[in-house]
Amino acid sequence: DARVTQTPRHKVTEMGQEVTMRCQPILGHNTVFWYRQTMMQGLELLAYFRNRAPLDDSGMPKDRFSAEMPDATLATLKIQPSEPRDSAVYFCASGLVQGGSPMGGHEQFFGPGTRLTVL
Amino acid sequence: KNQVEQSPQSLIILEGKNCTLQCNYTVSPFSNLRWYKQDTGRGPVSLTIMTFSENTKSNGRYTATLDADTKQSSLHITASQLSDSASYICVVSARRGGADGLTFGKGTHLIIQP
Numbered sequence: 001d002a003r004v005t006q007t008p009r010h011k012v013t014e015m016g017q018e019v020t021m022r023c024q025p026i027l028g029h030n031t032v033f034w035y036r037q038t039m040m041q042g043l044e045l046l047a048y049f050r051n052r053a054p055l056d057d058s059g060m061p062k063d064r065f066s067a068e069m070p071d072a073t074l075a076t077l078k079i080q081p082s083e084p085r086d087s088a089v090y091f092c093a094s095g096l097v098q099g100g101s102p103m104g105g106h107e108q109f110f111g112p113g114t115r116l117t118v119l
Numbered sequence: 120k121n122q123v124e125q126s127p128q129s130l131i132i133l134e135g136k137n138c139t140l141q142c143n144y145t146v147s148p149f150s151n152l153r154w155y156k157q158d159t160g161r162g163p164v165s166l167t168i169m170t171f172s173e174n175t176k177s178n179g180r181y182t183a184t185l186d187a188d189t190k191q192s193s194l195h196i197t198a199s200q201l202s203d204s205a206s207y208i209c210v211v212s213a214r215r216g217g218a219d220g221l222t223f224g225k226g227t228h229l230i231i232q233p
Contacts, residue, residue: 004162043163043208043223091162110162 002026004094004111012117018080021114023092024073032075033108034060034067035091043091049075050097082118089113121146123211125224133232136199140227142192142209150212150220154183154194157206157226166194166207196229204231 005024013019025032034046047057052069060067064086066078079086093108123144132138144152151170155163167176167183169192176183180197196203206226213220 042225043210045221093162107165107168110164112160113162 004109006092006111006114010115014119016081019082021077021090023075025094029094029096031095031097033093034077036088038088084118087118089115121222123209123222123224125209125227129228131230138196140194140207144190144211146211146213146222148214150214152192153210155208199231201231
């Protein structure tokens with residue numbers, strides 16, 4: 001069955017290292033979202049793409065985070081350099097938006113997440 | 120400032136009982152409200168999406184209500200099952216969109232006991 005996949009599922013790294021997280025959206029979906037979840041802050045939207053173009057990344061720390069969609073089947077979220085406060089679960093979600101805002105009443109399907117620990 | 124407050128923070132009920140989770144928001148201008156279920160170690164799964172004109176929406180044993188005047192929503196779970204044990208997250212979108220147009224509640228942690 002169709003589902004969003006994310007790799008790696010777990011990542012432990014040291015402060016200062018580069019981290020790349022990957023997401024494969026559901027085939028045919030045109031919108032991809034990146035979220036971060038921590039115990040303290042809960043869920044936060046970092047960035048989202050529509051038809052591979054970045055629409056909004058205002059939720060993302062610009063100096064160290066970058067998000068791209070090299071093609072329709074791959075979205076990446078990169079942190080360089082990583083810091084301990086980046087430790088969180090990072091979720092990717094995809095959806096099919098045929099009109100209006102991606103934040104409208106459109107279903108989003110979440111991946112299983114990447115649990116990142118920065119020591 | 121846009122806010123979403125969920126209550127209770129946590130809830131324990133016996134299997135077979137009903138329960139109601141609350142979500143109060145101050146997001147404006149309102150676009151839609153979503154309820155998600157998140158099992159431990161998994162991504163959120165959408166239960167309902169409600170727009171301004173909808174005041175009740177059901178998904179199996181889950182029924183969400185929305186009162187746009189008082190800016191309150193509730194999620195009612197009927198005849199709870201062990202598999203309902205999860206966190207339930209309320210998310211409200213503002214019509215202006217963008218990452219700052221999305222406000223998340225901290226969730227209600229629900230435990231169903233046999």
